[in-house]
Amino acid sequence: MVFKVREYQHIMDGTTREDSTRNEDGFTDTRATLRGEHRAESVDKLRQPRRHQVQFIDQAKLLLHTAGKTQPEKARIMTGLMLLELAIIADSYGENIFDVIAKDLKATKPSEKSKSYQGSTYFRCLLVNIGLKPENPLDYEDYRLLIGKAKNFICSHVYVEGASLNGFKKEHAFSKIEELSIDTYLHMCTTVSSEADHRITTRNVLKHAEELRKDEELRKAEELSKKSGASTSWGFRLWSSPVPQAPTTESEKRNESEATEEHKAQAEQSVSTQYQ
Numbered sequence: 001m002v003f004k005v006r007e008y009q010h011i012m013d014g015t016t017r018e019d020s021t022r023n024e025d026g027f028t029d030t031r032a033t034l035r036g037e038h039r040a041e042s043v044d045k046l047r048q049p050r051r052h053q054v055q056f057i058d059q060a061k062l063l064l065h066t067a068g069k070t071q072p073e074k075a076r077i078m079t080g081l082m083l084l085e086l087a088i089i090a091d092s093y094g095e096n097i098f099d100v101i102a103k104d105l106k107a108t109k110p111s112e113k114s115k116s117y118q119g120s121t122y123f124r125c126l127l128v129n130i131g132l133k134p135e136n137p138l139d140y141e142d143y144r145l146l147i148g149k150a151k152n153f154i155c156s157h158v159y160v161e162g163a164s165l166n167g168f169k170k171e172h173a174f175s176k177i178e179e180l181s182i183d184t185y186l187h188m189c190t191t192v193s194s195e196a197d198h199r200i201t202t203r204n205v206l207k208h209a210e211e212l213r214k215d216e217e218l219r220k221a222e223e224l225s226k227k228s229g230a231s232t233s234w235g236f237r238l239w240s241s242p243v244p245q246a247p248t249t250e251s252e253k254r255n256e257s258e259a260t261e262e263h264k265a266q267a268e269q270s271v272s273t274q275y276q
Contacts, residue, residue, distance in 0.1 A: 003142040006131040008075040011082075012061065027057060027082075030125035037121055049092075050122055052180040053085050063157060063173055079130045080150030083143070084185060087192050089123045090116045097192060098143070098199065101127075105134045140203065144196040151189035158182055 014026030025033075031043060031054060040046045043054050060081050064074045087097040093115045100114040104127070107113045116123045132138065138146075157173040160166035169175075174182050 001142050001145065002137065002139040003146075004131070004136050005072070005075050005079050006129075008071045008078060011075060011078050011129055011131075024131070025125065025128050027061075027129050030054075030122070030129055031058075033125055034122060048179050052177050053088075053122065055177045056085070056174060056180055056185075057081060059174055059177065060153070063153075076146060077149045077153045080146035080148070081153065082126050082130050083138075083146050084150045084188060084192070086116075086123060086126050087147075087188050088184070089120050089126075090114070091188070092116075093119060096195075098140075098195065101132065101138065105132070105137055140196045140200045144193055144200070147189050147192045147196070151186065151193070154182065154185060154189070 010024070010026060012027050014029050015023040017023050034046055034050055034054065035041070035043065038046045038050070043058065044051065046054060057078075060078065064077060067074075069077070083097075086101075090097045090100045095114055095116050100116050103112075103114050104117045110118065117127075127133075154174075155164060156162040158168055158175075159172075160169050168182075172182070174180055
């Protein structure tokens with residue numbers, strides 16, 4: 001994973017500095033923020049859809065408390081559930097969770113943020129709760145893993161014996177939450193997982209094509225280098241062959257003349273010998 005999951009306790013209750021001031025909020029802080037914004041005495045007084053969304057996380061927390069899972073596993077499941085609600089909120093604004101989070105993490109001004117970020121306090125709070133920040137982004141494999149954890153967790157509590165083939169329980173762990181559509185949550189899990197798979201494949205196809213292009217360029221460069229080297233070697237041998245030099249000094253001219261006369265005398269003697 002590229003994304004570093006926060007500790008479960010930090011996701012739920014936040015972290016504090018040594019001087020006891022708040023560092024990064026947890027879900028407990030998010031609940032308080034929403035109650036203040038909605039002027040609600042309790043979570044069940046929040047306006048919909050925030051009411052059932054917060055109640056969903058509250059119920060998941062209770063279920064995880066009795067599930068006998070390790071803290072790291074609980075952290076991954078809860079992160080996946082919150083990421084799922086982020087996807088649902090983004091969809092309500094007509095946005096895609098992948099593009100929204102990528103945009104929000106790159107933005108340097110509030111006006112550059114997504115509609116989901118600007119319009120939803122809950123959206124902004126959940127980003128903090130799960131620890132999403134520019135230096136701790138999600139890659140597509142992270143989406144697939146975390147949403148997969150969320151889906152498996154939901155299925156284990158809403159299907160008979162946890163198996164989708166058996167259908168929904170008549171009464172399941174989330175059925176008493178007013179206006180909560182569990183099938184909407186499950187459909188969103190499928191949508192996000194499928195989109196993550198598609199983006200992973202597309203990314204790898206493009207990466208492979210780029211690697212092949214670079215390999216081809218390297219091969220052509222090596223061939224050109226070999227041809228250039230062979231041509232240079234042939235030219236060097238051609239130009240480095242010894243070329244007869246004309247005599248320049250009087251001594252050299254005299255020696256050449258004497259050699260010529262000697263050669264002529266030897267030739268005449270040879271001819272004379274043949275006809276004797």
